[in-house]
Every structure is written in C-alpha cells, then in structure tokens.
Amino acid sequence: MARLLLIVADSTEARQAAGFGQRLGLPFDLLVLSGEPPLDLGAETAFEAGLPELPVADGLAEALAGAAANYTHLAAVSSMRSKDVLARLAGLIDAAMVTDAIAIESPTRFVRPVVAGSILATVDVLAMPVVITFRPSGFGEPTLGGQSARSTLALSPSPKSTRVAVRAKSGGRPDLSQAKVVVSGGRPLKDAATFEQVIGGLADALGGAVGATRAAVDSGIAPNELQVGQTGKIVAPDLYIAAGISGSTQHMAGIKDSKLIVAINKDPDAPIFESADLGLVADLFEAIPAFRTEIGR
Numbered sequence: 001m002a003r004l005l006l007i008v009a010d011s012t013e014a015r016q017a018a019g020f021g022q023r024l025g026l027p028f029d030l031l032v033l034s035g036e037p038p039l040d041l042g043a044e045t046a047f048e049a050g051l052p053e054l055p056v057a058d059g060l061a062e063a064l065a066g067a068a069a070n071y072t073h074l075a076a077v078s079s080m081r082s083k084d085v086l087a088r089l090a091g092l093i094d095a096a097m098v099t100d101a102i103a104i105e106s107p108t109r110f111v112r113p114v115v116a117g118s119i120l121a122t123v124d125v126l127a128m129p130v131v132i133t134f135r136p137s138g139f140g141e142p143t144l145g146g147q148s149a150r151s152t153l154a155l156s157p158s159p160k161s162t163r164v165a166v167r168a169k170s171g172g173r174p175d176l177s178q179a180k181v182v183v184s185g186g187r188p189l190k191d192a193a194t195f196e197q198v199i200g201g202l203a204d205a206l207g208g209a210v211g212a213t214r215a216a217v218d219s220g221i222a223p224n225e226l227q228v229g230q231t232g233k234i235v236a237p238d239l240y241i242a243a244g245i246s247g248s249t250q251h252m253a254g255i256k257d258s259k260l261i262v263a264i265n266k267d268p269d270a271p272i273f274e275s276a277d278l279g280l281v282a283d284l285f286e287a288i289p290a291f292r293t294e295i296g297r
C-alpha cells in the first residue's frame with residue numbers, strides 16, 4: 001500500500017512540510033531527526049530520531065535507507081542539505097527521484113520548475129519507491145488537529161567519507177531558507193564591509209536574514225552561502241528586499257515564491273521592477289539609511 005515518510009530536520013521544518021504530506025493524499029508518517037516531533041500535523045506516527053545534530057549526508061542517507069522499506073514515497077523540504085541526503089538515499093534504495101516539486105497532480109505526477117523557473121515540467125513517476133524534495137510554499141499551511149502516535153526510530157548514522165565541523169558566522173541571524181524577512185544586496189555594495197553595514201544592518205533592524213546575488217558573491221562582497229537564486233538558495237519569505245539587484249532570471253528563480261518583493265534600484269528600467277510588488281527608484285546608499293531613520297532602528 002502506498003505510504004509516505006516525511007523526513008524533516010526539526011519541528012519547525014515539520015510544520016512547513018506537513019502541507020505537502022496532507023495534499024499528497026496518502027497515509028503518512030513523520031520522522032523528525034532532531035528534537036520533539038509535533039503530534040498535530042496529521043501524521044499517523046510521528047517518529048523521533050533524537051539526533052543531537054544533523055549528520056553528514058552519506059551516513060544519514062545510509063541510516064535512512066534502513067528505515068525506508070515500508071514506504072513508497074519518501075519526501076523532504078527542498079534545500080541543499082536535503083537534496084544531498086535524498087539523492088544518496090535514492091541511489092541506495094534504487095528509487096526514482098523528483099526534486100523541487102511545487103505541485104501535486106497525483107501521487108505519481110508532480111510539477112517542478114526547470115530553466116530557472118521559466119518552464120514548468122510535469123514529471124510522471126514510473127516506478128516505486130520515489131524520493132521527493134518539495135518547496136513548501138507551493139502547498140500552503142497544514143490543517144492542524146488529531147493526535148499522531150509517538151514513537152522512537154533509532155538511526156545510527158556514521159560518517160563514511162567526510163567529517164564536517166561547522167561554526168556560526170552570521171551572528172544569530174535567521175536561516176536564509178526559512179526566514180520571514182530577507183534583505184539581499186547586489187554588485188553595487190562595493191566591498192564586504194559596506195555590504196555588512198548596509199544590507200546586514202537593515203536585515204538586523206528588521207530581524208531578517210541576509211542574501212546576495214551571484215555577482216556580489218563572485219566579487220567577494222558577500223560569502224558564498226548567502227547566494228540566492230538558481231545556483232544558490234531558494235527563499236520564500238513574507239518580505240524580500242532586493243537592493244541594487246538588476247533582476248536576472250537566475251536570481252529571480254530563487255525568490256519568486258516570496259510574498260512581497262520590494263526592489264530598490266537607481267535605474268528605472270532595471271528588469272527587477274517587472275517582478276517587484278513595490279519598487280523604489282533610488283540610490284540604495286541614500287534610501288536604506290533614510291528608511292532606517294524613518295523606522296527608528
């Protein structure tokens with residue numbers, strides 16, 4: 001019988017993921033890798049893996065392969081990390097894979113963007129099991145209620161080929177992929193100190209995350225992990241502020257699910273104004289300090 005396992009990092013991601021689970025229309029279980037599993041998301045069983053931190057991809061994929069046997073569908077919220085893990089999992093269990101699903105037409109038919117989001121492809125899955133990553137903004141808020149059975153699923157991931165040590169660099173800012181507010185800057189920010197002062201300062205004033213274009217990353221203005229777009233992170237905040245960003249198709253591919261896009265650009269013909277909900281034709285070095293003075297932060 002068809003059955004879904006939703007694999008999520010923590011309870012916050014579980015709430016993002018549950019809309020997909022509910023809309024797929026199959027009975028589903030929830031596996032929360034770290035922390036407490038929510039019990040009101042419609043899952044039949046909410047498994048707690050109790051991992052103190054998320055392991056590297058190869059060991060985690062191998063551990064998940066052992067838990068995959070009862071499921072026809074295994075799915076996770078799209079992110080660089082989930083694609084890294086789930087692609088390995090698909091290889092290990094000989095599964096089909098669909099990435100970045102944004103709509104479900106049936107349990108074997110999904111819609112996903114290609115060519116930087118300018119084309120929507122309909123993908124038919126011809127063999128089971130299937131491993132899926134999806135963009136949660138396409139599936140809306142889950143209906144809360146019910147009470148999942150709670151269980152423990154012991155995973156024993158061991159790093160196979162890599163060992164990773166991480167340290168926070170961004171001074172407690174929210175995660176870019178999950179932030180409600182994102183402030184991004186482009187090439188005109190000149191250097192890392194200016195970027196941090198102008199873009200980082202506005203992000204902190206609004207409690208948001210910081211993003212950047214590839215041009216800003218390639219020029220050494222912003223670190224690589226802040227890149228938003230086709231070859232960077234996909235974001236879907238309530239508010240996306242793009243300062244000094246021209247609006248290339250590759251950048252827009254990463255932000256088009258944002259609820260409100262505000263563009264600040266001194267060129268009135270910049271392409272970003274075609275997609276922005278609000279546009280300000282202005283020099284960002286004047287507009288952003290003026291805005292911060294106005295809001296008193």
Ligand SMILES: Cc1cc2nc3c(=O)[nH]c(=O)nc-3n(C[C@H](O)[C@H](O)[C@H](O)COP(=O)(O)OP(=O)(O)OC[C@H]3O[C@@H](n4cnc5c(N)ncnc54)[C@H](O)[C@@H]3O)c2cc1C
Binds near residue numbers: 231243265267
């Ligand atoms: C295969 C491929 C993948 C790519 N992937 C990505 C990706 O993931 N993400 C991404 O971002 N790009 C990506 N790119 C690069 C993309 O094509 C653009 O080159 C890049 O997005 C442009 O960045 P930008 O808007 O910062 O710079 P520019 O295009 O140079 O635009 C700068 C803008 O700032 C405005 N401006 C200048 N000074 C000011 C000022 N003082 N105040 C206000 N506005 C000002 C200008 O009018 C201009 O519109 C990719 C390209 C390729 C080929």
